[in-house]
Amino acid sequence: xxxxxxxxxxxxxxxxxxxxxxxxxxxxxxxxxxxxxxxxxxxxxxxxxxxxxxxxxxxxxxxxxxxxxxxxxxxxxxxxxxxxxxxxxxxxxxxxxxxxxxxxxxxxxxxxxxxxxxxxxxxxxxxxxxxxxxxxxxxxxxxxxxxxxxxxxxxxxxxxxxxxx
Numbered sequence: 001x002x003x004x005x006x007x008x009x010x011x012x013x014x015x016x017x018x019x020x021x022x023x024x025x026x027x028x029x030x031x032x033x034x035x036x037x038x039x040x041x042x043x044x045x046x047x048x049x050x051x052x053x054x055x056x057x058x059x060x061x062x063x064x065x066x067x068x069x070x071x072x073x074x075x076x077x078x079x080x081x082x083x084x085x086x087x088x089x090x091x092x093x094x095x096x097x098x099x100x101x102x103x104x105x106x107x108x109x110x111x112x113x114x115x116x117x118x119x120x121x122x123x124x125x126x127x128x129x130x131x132x133x134x135x136x137x138x139x140x141x142x143x144x145x146x147x148x149x150x151x152x153x154x155x156x157x158x159x160x161x162x163x164x165x
């Protein structure tokens with residue numbers, strides 16, 4: 001009798017832990033969406049970002065609950081030079097899965113490409129605290145930050161500073 005209360009509390013904790021770990025797992029994509037995602041990734045690797053976006057958006061229509069599609073859409077937008085749109089897609093993915101390392105890293109890289117180094121460094125700090133210094137996403141973001149702001153942005157900002165004087 002005297003162990004009934006602690007046993008009940010322990011079983012409740014174990015049940016909550018189990019339900020959280022099951023809820024956090026990403027279900028596989030619908031097979032039709034998976035085919036469209038594969039088609040989009042092939043188009044993206046072939047340099048056809050427009051076809052990739054079309055395939056990814058179709059996959060999103062088929063399976064709107066599959067978060068990795070947002071990361072694929074963000075990568076396609078980055079390839080088109082649309083970093084603001086990419087950041088929005090990464091943030092959509094993070095709203096669904098706040099601990100998504102690929103989304104945190106990708107958003108940081110897009111921020112660097114947009115010229116927002118300080119915000120990118122915040123993403124790097126977040127990644128380092130979540131997965132450490134040696135995970136692939138952290139290393140990728142570190143290298144993006146090390147490369148710095150793209151030359152076109154550096155030239156534009158120098159031109160704007162000269163015009164302001």
